[in-house]
Amino acid sequence: MATDAMAHSDPSGRTARRSRFWRPQVIVPLVGVVIGILLIIGPFLATLIRSVLVWGEEGAAVSAANFTSLLSDPHFYQAIGNTLICSTGAMVLSCLLGFSLAWVVSRTDMPGRGWFEIANLIPFFLSPYVGAIAWTYLCAPNSGLIQNFFSDTFGISLAFLDIYSLGGAIWVLTLFYTPYVYLFVIAPLRRMDAALEDAARVHGASFGYTMRHIVIPLVMPAILSGALIVFVTSAGLFDIPLALLSPRGIRTMPTEIYSAVQYPADFGRAAAFGVLAMIVTVIFTLMQRRYLGRRNYDIVSGKGYRPRVIQLRPAGRVAALTLEIVYIGSGVVLPIIALLMVSFSSIWTGRFNSNFLTMENYNYVLFGYDLTQRAIVNSIQLALVGATVGVVLAVLQGYFLNRGPARWRAWIDAALSLPLGIPGIILGLGFLILAIRTPLYSTLAIVLIAYVARFFPFATRTVSSMFLAINPELEQSARSSGASWGQTMRLVLLPLLKPSLVAAWLMLFVIFIRELGATILLYAQGTETISVALVLLSERSFGYVAALAVIQLCLLLGAFVVFRLSRASLAQS
Amino acid sequence: MRFSARLLAAGAALSMLAIGGASAQDIPAFKGLSDDQASDLKAIIEAAKEEGSVSYWDTVIQPTTNDELSKAFQDYYGLPGFKINYTLSSTSNLITRVDQELSANKITIDVASIASPPWTLERAAQGDIVEYHSPQYEHYGQIFEAGLGKDGYFAFNGGYIFVPMWNADNLDFEGTSLKDVIGAVDPGRISHGDVAKSSSYLATFIGQRQVMPESFFEDLAKMEPVFILRSEQIASGLVTGEQLMAYSGMPTRAFQYNSKGANLKFMLPEEGVVLLPQNTFILRDSPNPNAAKLWVNFILSEEGQTILAANEALISGRSGFQTPLPEYSPAIDTLKLIKVDWASINTDDLQAARKDWVGIFNP
Numbered sequence: 033m034a035t036d037a038m039a040h041s042d043p044s045g046r047t048a049r050r051s052r053f054w055r056p057q058v059i060v061p062l063v064g065v066v067i068g069i070l071l072i073i074g075p076f077l078a079t080l081i082r083s084v085l086v087w088g089e090e091g092a093a094v095s096a097a098n099f100t101s102l103l104s105d106p107h108f109y110q111a112i113g114n115t116l117i118c119s120t121g122a123m124v125l126s127c128l129l130g131f132s133l134a135w136v137v138s139r140t141d142m143p144g145r146g147w148f149e150i151a152n153l154i155p156f157f158l159s160p161y162v163g164a165i166a167w168t169y170l171c172a173p174n175s176g177l178i179q180n181f182f183s184d185t186f187g188i189s190l191a192f193l194d195i196y197s198l199g200g201a202i203w204v205l206t207l208f209y210t211p212y213v214y215l216f217v218i219a220p221l222r223r224m225d226a227a228l229e230d231a232a233r234v235h236g237a238s239f240g241y242t243m244r245h246i247v248i249p250l251v252m253p254a255i256l257s258g259a260l261i262v263f264v265t266s267a268g269l270f271d272i273p274l275a276l277l278s279p280r281g282i283r284t285m286p287t288e289i290y291s292a293v294q295y296p297a298d299f300g301r302a303a304a305f306g307v308l309a310m311i312v313t314v315i316f317t318l319m320q321r322r323y324l325g326r327r328n329y330d331i332v333s334g335k336g337y338r339p340r341v342i343q344l345r346p347a348g349r350v351a352a353l354t355l356e357i358v359y360i361g362s363g364v365v366l367p368i369i370a371l372l373m374v375s376f377s378s379i380w381t382g383r384f385n386s387n388f389l390t391m392e393n394y395n396y397v398l399f400g401y402d403l404t405q406r407a408i409v410n411s412i413q414l415a416l417v418g419a420t421v422g423v424v425l426a427v428l429q430g431y432f433l434n435r436g437p438a439r440w441r442a443w444i445d446a447a448l449s450l451p452l453g454i455p456g457i458i459l460g461l462g463f464l465i466l467a468i469r470t471p472l473y474s475t476l477a478i479v480l481i482a483y484v485a486r487f488f489p490f491a492t493r494t495v496s497s498m499f500l501a502i503n504p505e506l507e508q509s510a511r512s513s514g515a516s517w518g519q520t521m522r523l524v525l526l527p528l529l530k531p532s533l534v535a536a537w538l539m540l541f542v543i544f545i546r547e548l549g550a551t552i553l554l555y556a557q558g559t560e561t562i563s564v565a566l567v568l569l570s571e572r573s574f575g576y577v578a579a580l581a582v583i584q585l586c587l588l589l590g591a592f593v594v595f596r597l598s599r600a601s602l603a604q605s
Numbered sequence: 606m607r608f609s610a611r612l613l614a615a616g617a618a619l620s621m622l623a624i625g626g627a628s629a630q631d632i633p634a635f636k637g638l639s640d641d642q643a644s645d646l647k648a649i650i651e652a653a654k655e656e657g658s659v660s661y662w663d664t665v666i667q668p669t670t671n672d673e674l675s676k677a678f679q680d681y682y683g684l685p686g687f688k689i690n691y692t693l694s695s696t697s698n699l700i701t702r703v704d705q706e707l708s709a710n711k712i713t714i715d716v717a718s719i720a721s722p723p724w725t726l727e728r729a730a731q732g733d734i735v736e737y738h739s740p741q742y743e744h745y746g747q748i749f750e751a752g753l754g755k756d757g758y759f760a761f762n763g764g765y766i767f768v769p770m771w772n773a774d775n776l777d778f779e780g781t782s783l784k785d786v787i788g789a790v791d792p793g794r795i796s797h798g799d800v801a802k803s804s805s806y807l808a809t810f811i812g813q814r815q816v817m818p819e820s821f822f823e824d825l826a827k828m829e830p831v832f833i834l835r836s837e838q839i840a841s842g843l844v845t846g847e848q849l850m851a852y853s854g855m856p857t858r859a860f861q862y863n864s865k866g867a868n869l870k871f872m873l874p875e876e877g878v879v880l881l882p883q884n885t886f887i888l889r890d891s892p893n894p895n896a897a898k899l900w901v902n903f904i905l906s907e908e909g910q911t912i913l914a915a916n917e918a919l920i921s922g923r924s925g926f927q928t929p930l931p932e933y934s935p936a937i938d939t940l941k942l943i944k945v946d947w948a949s950i951n952t953d954d955l956q957a958a959r960k961d962w963v964g965i966f967n968p
Contacts (some may be wrong), residue, residue, distance in 0.1 A: 123705075174794070279833065281801075282830065295700040295701045297701055380841065380846055382846055401668050403668070469709050474706075474711065572835065573837060598871050
């Protein structure tokens with residue numbers, strides 16, 4: 033009461049609070065946060081509202097019919113079951129492979145480990161859809177390059193290896209999600225105190241025992257973090273099921289949502305599916321966030337601890353090298369070879385035939401077909417503009433989350449990380465429902481908005497981690513020397529943030545170039561992207577799709593090279 | 606920059622002068638027209654020039670064929686450089702797009718060609734298709750009578766059929782009846798158009814269901830077919846050897862692959878074929894209605910039909926049309942057609958037929 037009375041009797045206090053609120057360092061970052069939250073709430077509410085609306089003769093009515101119809105449909109459970117099998121399989125295999133690769137690169141004297149350390153990241157930059165397409169050329173049961181090679185050379189039939197199966201999808205998902213686990217695990221492995229392993233070995237523990245009881249438990253938080261990301265992301269990925277499972281009628285959650293908005297379209301069913309999937313994935317994302325928040329590396333610190341490089345025996349070296357060659361071969365080399373072979377063939381017969389050698393496919397997609405030309409231009413535009421908008425948002429949000437008012441910060445941080453768990457196709461559906469009766473429908477702008485909404489948290493997290501490393505006293509010094517907030521941002525903070533801004537920008541650029549899930553429901557004539565063009569061409573000609581895939585690959589590998597070069601150059605500077 | 610801009614402006618002015626200067630008699634579209642007809646056409650061409658482009662969606666025509674069509678269209682009407690935005694889509698995707706645009710009241714598609722007669726008839730009844738009496742319709746009387754088009758609304762730019770097809774390099778097959786397909790290859794080595802997702806395969810199933818017993822389809826299902834959506838993918842499955850037989854092969858694709866060196870064969874089954882007419886229509890509130898009329902007129906003309914038949918092996922519905930590829934696109938009157946009364950089939954019937962198919966094949 034006394035406080036209230038004071039507040040009422042002290043209008044100047046309120047004025048001071050109000051003037052503090054309207055300062056640029058509060059308002060400008062807050063705008064970034066509000067935009068981020070609107071980008072999440074908009075499509076979510078649109079999907080939620082659409083999911084509870086049913087149209088009858090008397091117009092729309094609120095009803096749970098979409099949910100009851102969905103939950104009573106056995107196809108729904110098939111789709112969920114297949115999605116769980118795929119994402120669980122990919123998660124387990126990615127963890128095994130990611131940990132093994134990180135361990136041989138960071139802790140052993142395997143030859144060429146400097147090269148493999150970089151090469152292991154290449155699949156992270158490539159398009160999963162293109163990878164899946166390439167694997168259909170490699171491993172179609174009766175016409176794959178691998179099957180034909182074994183059949184022609186050794187007379188062995190490998191027709192039982194069917195890429196158009198849940199096993200095939202798990203294999204390709206594993207190839208593309210292994211770098212996620214690898215990235216999580218390699219840092220703690222590098223910083224691990226070798227004395228703990230030495231102590232175990234001195235007391236008679238075998239290599240396997242030391243791995244099981246010392247090394248793996250120590251990096252378990254990192255493995256589990258990577259596992260959760262792989263699980264959530266692969267469950268929502270549209271690209272690989274579209275290429276490998278849809279052709280055989282194997283249902284998954286993302287392809288079912290896509291089918292629901294195809295003729296005869298049932299937006300209510302799609303929205304109900306989307307809402308249920310969104311709730312589950314958001315729960316997983318928050319769990320992962322909570323888990324990461326509690327993650328603790330007590331064992332890591334101190335100059336006295338240096339990771340010991342394990343001297344492998346010849347058999348061990350061969351095994352480690354084989355593992356790397358199989359991974360890089362399967363994830364990068366073989367798919368590229370397959371794409372090149374198909375792209376240079378006038379017709380594809382399952383074997384490379386020099387009689388069918390042609391450049392026509394490249395000529396066609398680059399110069400002969402309006403749609404692919406448009407798609408390349410659109411993708412580059414979206415990637416350039418989207419990455420820039422995403423990084424600007426990330427700087428504003430990063431500033432708010434690290435320098436803004438402490439109140440609500442944790443909640444806002446959690447809210448802004450939600451798109452990490454929302455599958456692209458569901459977000460695309462939300463924006464489609466939201467925009468269908470607005471001028472934004474069938475424009476490039478709605479695709480751009482969906483991209484930014486889906487992926488800005490990646491940039492925000494990258495920039496935010498850099499904010500953490502910058503001492504606020506630097507800014508305070510600038511301010512006390514008379515610099516305005518804008519000048520402090522421009523002359524102090526942004527130069528210090530530069531490495532993370534470049535990394536975030538390149539990451540978004542790469543993601544936007546290959547994005548498919550959010551685009552497939554939003555594109556219209558004139559707003560096709562490379563990934564959409566790949567889907568459209570994949571229905572028509574192996575040669576055209578392979579040629580366009582090679583072009584996309586060149587763009588992505590180019591971005592990867594720039595990423596490496598910029599990292600080296602920024603580290604030097 | 607300034608110099609380039611001036612150069613461009615000068616180029617554009619010269620082009621306009623050239624178009625304006627060309628007499629109507631020099632333009633093929635005006636040949637044989639009365640003064641009134643020529644005057645009408647001139648007005649439409651002038652209005653189309655103002656519009657500047659036309660947006661056309663189709664489910665069969667390959668973009669290379671469209672390039673040829675576009676060039677011929679420009680020559681036909683004396684519209685050099687006129688922009689034709691073309692998109693090749695699947696039938697279901699195109700129907701989804703059109704439905705979405707109609708419900709959003711934001712039409713970007715001017716002309717669409719879709720082989721789903723019940724859907725097209727339904728749209729015409731609902732006023733979503735522009736009533737337009739193309740001068741070319743006088744050559745399509747027989748297809749209107751056969752219920753494969755609707756006078757004043759749409760004819761078809763070409764028809765196609767789905768028939769058993771195989772790669773003669775991989776399979777020695779000499780069947781003449783649909784029944785001969787049963788057991789012709791091992792289980793899992795035959796493909797079938799995905800009726801669950803495609804309106805055109807569904808239409809074929811509806812027709813074949815009239816002449817084949819349920820047991821035939823049950824036997825076909827026992828061959829564990831792989832269900833594929835696009836006709837191009839069905840053909841490429843035969844070329845790679847992934848499948849040995851295609852139940853829903855499209856002669857158009859056989860022609861296109863064979864011209865590149867493949868050896869695809871197909872049969873016209875003695876039970877008959879279901880002709881799928883690619884109904885070509887103008888959408889209501891089309892952004893370029895005059896250009897759309899010119900496109901419809903051209904694609905149904907002798908010139909347009911010749912390009913389509915020669916490149917896509919489509920079956921023409923134009924009276925008296927001489928097909929350039931009789932082995933791939935036989936004349937319509939030489940085909941044994943399975944008669945389907947599309948006008949009597951509504952959405953519920955379609956859903957029931959699809960359910961019937963799903964019950965037999967369990968995809």
